[in-house]
Amino acid sequence: MRNQIDRHRADALKALEEVGNRVASQVLNGEELSLEIPVRTLANVVWDSKSKLLKLGSKKLKREFLDMGEARRFMQTVLMLSLIVRAIREGDYPTIRDLYYAGKHTLEYIDEFGKLRREETWDTQKESDSIIQDLEVLTGHLREHMGILHDTKGKIVGRIVIRSGTDTIDCSRMGDGAYSIPPNPDSLELLSVDADYILVIEKDAIFNRLNKERFWEKNRCLLITGKGQPDRSTRRMVRRLWEEHGLPVYVLTDADPYGFYIYSVYRSGSITLGYESERLATPRARFLGLTVTDIYDYKIPRNFIIKAKERDVKRAQELLNYPWFRESKEWVRQLKLFLEKQEKVEIEALSGYGFKFLTEKYLPEKLSTGAWIE
């Protein structure tokens, strides 16, 4: 499997080198330097109703060195390219923040009035991260494949055996702990999966409780948490399990627009990173709960109900504009009910009915009656 990691990096390296070579030959041939980069803005993100995925459209921008408005970003692109190429060649695994610092330096130049000027290669990590994204769409390789690291939040537990490097990891033998998902899940070989479905849990503490109760064992499932808004690694892991092993994916969050948005990210990706969705999103992910109607169907006591804040209302309105919500009658009903009532509830509120209510009643009932939303 080391081979496959190496292959990913080797492929990414080749693609990056090709970009570099193209620029170099422009220099050698005395041509004007330019790079063609697919546009990542909202205007070029299209909702593909059939595959139920956000996809990058066909628009490309020409980033030219001799364009005053583009020269800086052109320089940044070539700089980042060289940093990543060097890291791969030297077997380094920098984080996105490492890359920011490694490339950050001050350029001095004399302007047209003879005055000495200074400019930073980039001022913030937002700038350097954005360039990494450009290189992802330009080469078609995820940064994970380039061996670029980042914070990871995901945990998994259940009957799945994974190979990472030369290690074989049995996620059903983690005791009260769990396997912390590595930055690049594509480096994992999924040796065997013995489960009927995946339960993706928003909250880490609830994941810990279900793990402690060995819910995954009793219910033949895998438990995964991304601890709130999931990182790319967790999303990629869920996607691979769905795609390669055909496991249905159920998402469990609080009954509030933030929870619904987390579901949305697992399912369709984030709009601003539409280009990732084809590899990170799980377009058939189902929302198991808590739904807005659950608040009333399960007669959640009034004093467990939290009044929605303005940002909840705003987010719900945004969600109603997302095609994957708008195309679902049930989601439209849920979101409209939320906007009408402006009330939300946390998953722990079910503990008012006893600590076993979630695992012995709510989840089995939802799963057996097919009461999820798609």
Place this chain on the structure above:
Amino acid sequence: MRNQIDRHRADALKALEEVGNRVASQVLNGEELSLEIPVRTLANVVWDSKSKLLKLGSKKLKREFLDMGEARRFMQTVLMLSLIVRAIREGDYPTIRDLYYAGKHTLEYIDEFGKLRREETWDTQKESDSIIQDLEVLTGHLREHMGILHDTKGKIVGRIVIRSGTDTIDCSRMGDGAYSIPPNPDSLELLSVDADYILVIEKDAIFNRLNKERFWEKNRCLLITGKGQPDRSTRRMVRRLWEEHGLPVYVLTDADPYGFYIYSVYRSGSITLGYESERLATPRARFLGLTVTDIYDYKIPRNFIIKAKERDVKRAQELLNYPWFRESKEWVRQLKLFLEKQEKVEIEALSGYGFKFLTEKYLPEKLSTGAWIE
């Protein structure tokens, strides 16, 4: 080992039942109801210079049912006690948030003017969490021993073999991932530890990088991260490894007061939770870096240096008041230099010298020359 978990819970249960029985016998004997609870406020937290630990002093408060100012908290204490006792008896593992909801209800009563009034058992989780802490100091048992769960953030990797329940976990066989530390590290049996020291890393992404480089293998150490401000589980895990296996503990953070504070929490505990320190703190933990003087000794480029914010300055001043900083000449020097220069630097800034600088130069140099701060 299941036995030991059970023993922890059984011991905690016994202690909780004793408190309950004491109250019950007060009722039966027609005595005034009261509980004696060690005071947890700053006024009763003492710095023990010899053990280098924050400890709870001897002050106790009498919480009386027939005291208008205390009746509510008395009721809350007995309510929480009953919830936890029931959870242990029924084999449930609630989270602190579950307990908040399970106990939250509205009490109705007629006041002295004949008017119907309503009061919530508790309004916020802060209130119910505080009562759990009261029960911890009252019984001398950590909530982890009572089987109460919470969010966990800690990860560990390296040559350590752990038993959790019936599972044996080899943390040197986690591939690019790691073992996610469970909520109650006291339920773990540390079967074998083959390492010279523990490197505690503030940042998750840096942990991932060092893991990817197999730093722990090349340097015979264990890597642990608590992802910023560590949770109780991570702190308890570090403490156990230091106490039971005599491993030196080195902490690696950014060069800023927030990083120094994280070190302080590992070393001495947080002032507001002084009662935990005896079990959660590692009084001999050493600060490896980055120090304030590193900024200048390693000639960090000016454009990598970040201007301190007001809250950094405030925190540095606070740290100077903590006995464990004040008692250390070197820490006083570092903090005074920080207050003078008002500059900070992130660990990733070292990548300006190449991605291998941290692991192949900075860390080996610091460790071999003993250039840590205590």
